[in-house]
Amino acid sequence: MTSTEAAPGVLRRLEGPADAFPGALRAIADFVLADPAAAARMTIVELADRTGTSPGTITRFSRACGLTGYADLRVAIAEEAAGRTTANRWASDIGHEIHPEDPLDRVLQVLVSANSHAMFSTAERLDPQIVDNVSAALIGARHCHFFGVGTSAITAEELAIRLRRIEIPCWVWPDVHSALIAAAQSDNRDVVVGVSFSGRVTETIEVITAAATRGATTVVITHDAASPLAEHADLLLTTAAPTGDQPAQSMADRHAQFLLVDVIYARIAQLTHPGIVDVLERTADALQSHRLPPRPTRKRGRQ
Structure with missing residues (x-):
């Protein structure tokens, strides 16, 4: 040859x-x-x-x-x-089940399946008592600090934005230096939340460890209950574990984390009702001038 x-x-x-x-x-x-x-x-x-x-x-x-x-x-x-x-x-x-030549409807089917699996699996393993404990800790905290890296940073920021609107005192830190300063200034009146799907991101581990040393209540969102990050959690919330052959895993991970954000936000709203209604109305009014009114519905056909 x-x-x-x-x-x-x-x-x-x-x-x-x-x-x-x-x-x-x-x-x-x-x-x-x-x-x-x-x-x-x-x-x-x-x-x-x-x-x-x-x-x-x-x-x-x-x-x-x-x-x-x-x-x-x-x-x-x-x-x-x-x-x-x-x-x-x-x-x-991207995933084993999505190929460069696949039509868009195939891509959509795979992603919907992956995201649904991640969310249902997360819901099945969710402990309602832990959700209540996390919610109570956030409601009663002097300061709440949130930190994550990469796509987990998006989850941390989303949770902080939601809670800030209902008068939970929240800060989300964009870099490890700022987060470590916040952790060093925390004590048993504060809550520090670390988000990492793998639980093995060194920056997030460092922040949560520093907060635990100061006596702050530490909350961890991860899929691996045995991870180094989880070891330093006072309160642990776990998302669905990777399935190995699950396509577009990183995208599905984010949806699983966002499900926990929705659950925590909704539970805090329940626990602080009816007082929260006035807060929601005031924050909605504060933003109203920045929203355009809806367009009138156009009638079809000749006028």
Whole structure:
């Protein structure tokens, strides 16, 4: 075979039965599989040196892969490694069940299914008593501080905005330095809320740990009850765990977190009713001048 086209799937061949590449050839195969991109950048002498073989053995290995020589092998490995990297990045950021060529209705179906699954799973594992405890802590706090990183920061900000409207004294911190200063100034009269889907974001762990040291009530929203962040929570709210094959996981995670925001906000509204009604009316009136009136309905047909 004289071209890379004659032997597609070189890396897949190397993943096959061990006896397909016996002895020294197996050592080369294992090295290439461990880091295909790095192997493709090496000269024949460099690869021989790294695998403890010889240039002649590398040439024999290339022929065992169905190629005429090492030059063809390097090209084949490089192309296949690049394809795998692109596929892996797409799968991790978009999902296994959404493909670039899918029609929009297929994309919509997958996303609705993923988001619904995340929300229903979160609802099933939600402890009403913990929700009440979190709500009571927020209602009675002197100061409430919220912090998250990335998409979890959006969740933290949304919860703070909701609660601020009903006169819960809230601050959401956009960076870890500001959040750490707030945590250092907190005490047992305050609540500090950390949001992290994984529970393993170091900045959020640092903020919640600092708040716990000061005696503040710490609230954590995460999916992993055994995560390092959860270890420092006085009150823990968990969202649905990832399913492994669930598509568009990061998008679904956000919807699960927002469900908890809705539940906390609604529960606080219930616990502070009827006094909250006057607050809602005043805040609505304050914003009324910034809203355009609805357009009159147009009648169809000739006038």
